[in-house]
Amino acid sequence: MSIFVTGVGVALPGADTAAALAAAVSPVGSVDPAAVLGKKGLRYKDRATQLGLVAGLRVLTDAGLWRDGVLNVDGNRVAVLVSSNLGNVDTACRVARTIADEGTRGLSPMDTPNASSNIIASEVAIRFGLHGPNLMVCNGPGSGLDALRWGAALLRSGRADQAVVIGVEPDNEIVRELVGGPVADGGAALVLERSEAAEARGATVHAEIGGHVRVAGPAAGYERLAAGEPAPLTGWFASGAAAEVLPAELPGHDLSAIWGELSGALGLVQAAAAIGGFAAGARGPVCLVAGSDDDDGSAALVLRPPAPAAPRPAAV
Amino acid sequence: MRLPITGIGAVASIGRDADEIFRNLCAGQGGLGPMRGFDHDLYTGTQLFEIDDRPEPGVDRTLRATGFLLDAVGQAARDAGLGDDLSDCPVLVGTGLRELRSAELWWRDGVSFGPERLHFGTALRERFGTPDTHTFSNACSASLYALALGADMLALGEADTVIVAGVDSITESMFGLADRVQPEPPGALRTLDVNRKGTILGDGAAAVVLRREDLPPSDGALWGMLRGVGMTCDAKHPTAPDQKYVAEAIRQAHAHAGTKPADVDLLMLHGTGTPLNDLVEASAYAEVFGPDAGVPVVTGIKPMTGHTSGSAGVLSLVTALQVMATGKVPPLIGLEQPIEEAAGLRLVRGQEAEHQVSLAQVHGFGFGGINAVAIVEAP
Known part of the structure; x- marks a missing residue:
């Protein structure tokens, strides 16, 4: 489902x-x-x-x-x-x-x-x-x-x-x-x-929710979701100490650095920003991560861009 | 759905474990006493149902709720044979007031406290090793809401075992705001009585261990089976309850459980003792049960435990499981003259009753009009 x-x-x-x-x-x-x-x-x-x-x-x-x-x-x-x-x-x-x-x-x-x-x-x-x-x-x-x-x-x-x-x-x-x-x-x-x-109801689809985990530490969560995701992850959102342990070769977004302490709003702001990115043309799933090795748990969730509109059958 | 409940745990003003609490409930021994942590001169009311664990009278300390929770979860985990390593076991905690009491002490007195302890995950990780913990702040139905989510996790195959708990310690802000509008504070909490004067808060925590139903039997106890939980929201008033959606939560619980009102042998009331709650609760119950309203025996724990807020629902559930195990039903102490809406009910009054219970219905309703009702079956 x-x-x-x-x-x-x-x-x-x-x-x-x-x-x-x-x-x-x-x-x-x-x-x-x-x-x-x-x-x-x-x-x-x-x-x-x-x-x-x-x-x-x-x-x-x-x-x-x-x-x-x-x-x-x-x-x-x-x-x-x-x-x-x-x-x-x-x-x-x-x-x-x-x-x-x-x-x-x-x-x-x-x-x-x-x-x-x-x-x-x-x-x-x-x-x-x-x-x-x-x-x-x-x-x-x-x-x-x-x-x-x-x-x-x-x-x-x-x-x-x-x-x-x-x-x-x-x-x-x-x-x-x-x-x-x-x-x-x-x-x-x-x-x-x-x-x-x-x-x-003919709703506009902005994104699809992929896998989620809540584990000890952001690196473990990211790795588990990357392994389970059919397409390669193309970027991540994480803040503070959590950002330091995620793959440096992919684009990373630290939204707390822009907005100040986001605390319980962080995951939603990350998701909304990722969706803004999808609308602007970003392709491929991204990983949202909240909670660092210093915290009691680290939650991670994959957000996928909406599937492109089904192509029309080619004229023969 | 028949999810095995393989462990129970609780702490309250009337006992430091589930057994002691149940003995006192059956004996009609309540925990109301002079309040121990707040300054009597600042309040009109001076009695609460507190757990007596402060260093000395009048001196309060931080993280009491956290301590109650760890006690209750530890008891339930031991009872279920899980031990102290819960690294693979999600823990879902329902609470009304989180560690807001500690925040109050931090702001007022300058004692040490940080945001990482407003929720309970930090302490649960330290003590039991689990990173998958969830603090839901769902007022007075919080622990039954958590129970529904825990049951759904098992049904969706997201875990094999889940611990569902509830906890609260009284905050001065919640008690104080209630005190502000009670010129004559209630001398007792009298569920369903015509002369009830309002609720009185209590400290408490409770926990149960739930397992997936398709797993082989565990090493733990088998207290009963969770059949279903209904959840609704009035979406009407921030503090006053609405009969329509309370009734809907009861109907939804039975729909989930595949049971009908006439099957219920025991009703554990939310029963806060406020004029409005008890009226709405009895009316919603009568609306759904109709001619079967006189079938179950009806009781509640709050006249003896106080209103333990977010922990109240699971504390009532634990009590229902103990009733099933023993055939003893604690009484509604202080109930002298029931309200008209409760006139036809089999109220347990005066002293404990003997009754064999195979199906129980447990109520929890909260500020914000959030209602949850659980159906639990004897093993």
């Missing part, structure tokens, strides 16, 4: 499409959720949730699932998976400090939903009416690629017909201090779909 990528959404400072992401060399400005979503209903939503809603709107629109404010497939069959490690860390830390300073009388009840880490995934479901399995993946550096793996698994097991997979990370004083530097303050999203479902 093939799993296709039928939607891509990008919400990064200065990049709001896969093409812009693939060509970007540095962040410009910041993502303005109110400009994309309208101000209504955003007031008490935390930054990560707002970024997730922007990526969600863009990916559902790109996939042709959301038109003029209406979902045009069965919402009961659409799964939502969101990857974010830092999402609500600011709320938890800020609330704990307020309690120490003022007691619970100093708290705003409007913070209550944001105290639960799955707020991004549930708000995406609410905004777009998505009743399928709803999963918040908070799994460290590999989290974004892990979310793609679980999205594909929910489709393979027949629990959903489409999976909306989003990775976002917010920037604020608290998470900057936690990770030791600026955070991307954005993310990206994909819609995954079984090939026959995509074909049945």
Whole structure:
């Protein structure tokens, strides 16, 4: 069973499409959720949730699932998976400090939903009416690629017909201090779909999901996927220490060097950038890698370019 | 689907292993007590269901949830005969609050803590050697969601054995925000009682070992078989539950399991003791079960364990397996006058009941309207 990528959404400072992401060399400005979503209903939503809603709107629109404010497939069959490690860390830390300073009388009840880490995934479901399995993946550096793996698994097991997979990370004083530097303050999203479902509704195919692994170390993961992939890998995406152990002779892309700490958004931003590359003419499968030898695990996933349109029978 | 469950493990306020917890549940011994790690002067409510492992009263430390998880996973792995090397065994962890309590202490007090320990993979890799771990932060249905994904992994042939766990330690942010809107904090957690005043949080962790059904029997125990798990999302309100999709999760669980409501002998309630949860849960159950609503015996663990958030679902599942093994059903303590919607149910009240159970249904519902229901069968 093939799993296709039928939607891509990008919400990064200065990049709001896969093409812009693939060509970007540095962040410009910041993502303005109110400009994309309208101000209504955003007031008490935390930054990560707002970024997730922007990526969600863009990916559902790109996939042709959301038109003029209406979902045009069965919402009961659409799964939502969101990857974010830092999402609500600011709320938890800020609330704990307020309690120490003022007691619970100093708290705003409007913070209550944001105290639960799955707020991004549930708000995406609410905004777009998505009743399928709803999963918040908070799994460290590999989290974004892990979310793609679980999205594909929910489709393979027949629990959903489409999976909306989003990775976002917010920037604020608290998470900057936690990770030791600026955070991307954005993310990206994909819609995954079984090939026959995509074909049945005439969806545009941006890419195909190949193999995935989660093992100890990026080199081992890359080698296993390279060995299992029918065509030779033509490039890779990896950041920091993980990039240092991958084949130097192939083109490599370190997106954290451009966007800052991507954390749980990394895998989705890598996938969106790779798809931007496919659209610009890149040929051959690429390997996305997240998590280094210093981390608890390294996730890797192959993304294949869409198959070229079937050639017409030659005239005889 | 009939996935063998070959190991169990748990820790909670009422016990440091699954046996001790079950003994206390059957004896009606709850774990509610004066809170040990938070400053009483800052809160209206001062009672929680905590695991007593802090260095001294009023002094908190980081990584308590991680410790609970390692204990529960270690127990389950030993019970299943897997030992301490789980390098080939994926571990799926459902949690509401991850290590956010440690992040709070880091930010407030300046204690050492890094982002690599917000999720549980780092500690699981150090202790058990597995790189294939997954932390799902799915509020109060997290561990049953993880159970569904673990079962799907086995069904898809992606692993031979999977450990599914749940864990939470109480965060000050979650407790504090609840405290803010409870001028009269509940003196007890009273599932399904007309006078229930709300939920009370607890610490806890639980784990089960699942195997593929087409493998030869393992060296471990055989506690039961997982038949199916249903998962839905209300997509309606960030905190209030919706009967329609709670009911749909129950229907989906039976569809996956190939069972019907009349087959169920035991219902393990989510039963948080909040006015809305218990009403919606009882109504959704009645909606799906109809004339069969009086067939199963009905109980829940939260009046004695507190609401252990992301770990609650698998902790209830472990309890259901122990009920099957012993024929003893723990009571819903503190239930004096059931709500009207629960009037026709076979509620276990006052003291433990004797009941042979061959099929159990386990509920877990969470913030964000995420619902999961598991069906488990006796060996």
